[in-house]
Amino acid sequence: MLKRNYWLPCLLAIAMSACNKKNADQPPPKEDIPQGIVTPVGVPDNTVEVITKTIGPNGGSITSGDRSVVIDIPAGALSKDEQVSIQRITNNCPGHIGHAYRLKPEGVTFAKPVTVKMWHPETNGHFDSVFYHYQYIRAAYQDKNGMWTALTKASTGNDWNAVYFETTHFSDWSLIPVLKIEVSPRQILPNAKSTATVKYLDDLLAPLSDKGKEILLREEYKPLNSAQVRNWTLSGEGKISPNGNSCVYTAPGISLTQAIGTALLDVEVQLSPSSPEKIYMNAKVSVVHGYVLADRQGAGEILLPGLVKELGTGSEKNLLIYQPSADGGTELSDVKIEVPYEVGNYPIKSNSPKRTMVKFYFGIEDRREKWYHSMIYNADTKLWEDSEGSVTITNTLGDFVQGHFVVEKCGEINYPNSMPRRISGIFKARKLK
Numbered sequence: 001m002l003k004r005n006y007w008l009p010c011l012l013a014i015a016m017s018a019c020n021k022k023n024a025d026q027p028p029p030k031e032d033i034p035q036g037i038v039t040p041v042g043v044p045d046n047t048v049e050v051i052t053k054t055i056g057p058n059g060g061s062i063t064s065g066d067r068s069v070v071i072d073i074p075a076g077a078l079s080k081d082e083q084v085s086i087q088r089i090t091n092n093c094p095g096h097i098g099h100a101y102r103l104k105p106e107g108v109t110f111a112k113p114v115t116v117k118m119w120h121p122e123t124n125g126h127f128d129s130v131f132y133h134y135q136y137i138r139a140a141y142q143d144k145n146g147m148w149t150a151l152t153k154a155s156t157g158n159d160w161n162a163v164y165f166e167t168t169h170f171s172d173w174s175l176i177p178v179l180k181i182e183v184s185p186r187q188i189l190p191n192a193k194s195t196a197t198v199k200y201l202d203d204l205l206a207p208l209s210d211k212g213k214e215i216l217l218r219e220e221y222k223p224l225n226s227a228q229v230r231n232w233t234l235s236g237e238g239k240i241s242p243n244g245n246s247c248v249y250t251a252p253g254i255s256l257t258q259a260i261g262t263a264l265l266d267v268e269v270q271l272s273p274s275s276p277e278k279i280y281m282n283a284k285v286s287v288v289h290g291y292v293l294a295d296r297q298g299a300g301e302i303l304l305p306g307l308v309k310e311l312g313t314g315s316e317k318n319l320l321i322y323q324p325s326a327d328g329g330t331e332l333s334d335v336k337i338e339v340p341y342e343v344g345n346y347p348i349k350s351n352s353p354k355r356t357m358v359k360f361y362f363g364i365e366d367r368r369e370k371w372y373h374s375m376i377y378n379a380d381t382k383l384w385e386d387s388e389g390s391v392t393i394t395n396t397l398g399d400f401v402q403g404h405f406v407v408e409k410c411g412e413i414n415y416p417n418s419m420p421r422r423i424s425g426i427f428k429a430r431k432l433k
Helices: 007-025
Strands: 051-055 060-063 069-073 082-089 097-104 114-119 130-132 137-142 148-151 162-167 172-177 179-184 193-200 214-216 229-235 239-243 246-250 260-269 279-288 291-296 300-305 307-311 318-322 335-340 344-347 357-363 369-373 375-378 383-386 389-395 400-412 421-431
Touching: 051 060, 060 082, 069 082, 069 097, 097 114, 114 172, 130 279, 137 162, 179 260, 179 279, 193 260, 193 279, 229 239, 246 260, 279 300, 291 335, 335 344, 335 389, 357 400
Parallel strands: 307 421, 375 400
Antiparallel strands: 051 082, 060 069, 069 114, 082 097, 097 172, 114 162, 130 179, 137 148, 137 172, 148 214, 179 193, 193 246, 229 260, 239 246, 260 279, 291 300, 291 421, 307 318, 318 335, 335 357, 344 389, 357 369, 369 400, 375 383, 389 400, 400 421
16 A cells, blocks of 8 residues: 655645745846947037027027027927027037037927928038938937937928938937948049948838837947848049949049049949939049148048149249149148248248248048147247257159158147147148149
């Protein structure tokens, strides 16, 4: 006869009860919280005035100091008077277009959506090495933790070079392209190559069923499917090698008739095989035939077109190496190197008929544009003094002037007490015919 173990069921029940209690004491598993791209918060751009205006329950409008942002606040959006302001700041939004703007007051929720209008640099144009289509631009804002969120809804209204969007709160705002052509590098020397690639943001390019929805920027741009890109064509000299979503451009040889040449790469994009809509985009590559290549301490290399112009006559003849400005002149040139018109090495010397000077105008890591020249500020005498350095001319024969330069301490003209920079480089500037 079998013996029953009456204690076994009791022991099992106690064990199960203990397990259930242990599980109950444990916190529930954490849900995955979506994380967006985080970047440093922008810093104020002090070259543009901060605009502040009192706006209350009756509503009103305000325009930024550079006239690139307009905010329209409808009646009833605010319950009391608020100090509304627009400040231009550096833009750290991934893939951004143009500048970013700090809209205040932060922390206020508007009872009605306010309309913000932001201009972007050019219609169907470019910013830096990014070429975008005006219909595929959205607005994005950065929260206090540095995370970026994009609006899925925006419109161009009647202005192709502006974007309108609505929001119920203020923060730091930027424009971003959803679809773009990225060119690298945008300026090249003769016979060199440049690659253009069609890229997109997946979350924002997908069909937008929820209008006005906000989406965290969670990923970098990625190449568009090659099946959606076709018909690369070239306008200008050189040749292209299309390869689906990218195209390699090869520049022509040296030209003796221009300092800089332009090649235009056109492409056709069809986002959906079932849709007849085609998007036409283009990208520009500049071929620099006469050039100045400079290394700027802490700001990398910069390649600029270079022409040569004679100054003075006889024994006092100098030459000016410069980048032609938009009007073809020298006043607004981003680079100027003045030096005697003879082969030789010339120390920096500003107070002389045959003077030797170097000037550069460029934006650096804080994105503030600056003028640098071959002088440093003496805080004791409160005078500008020539820096150590020199310009060397190695060849003046033929169609070009060649040489190199170094300035040990270039001071910033508008900010004399800022840290000077060492700027050096080479040039092969084309003579004017």
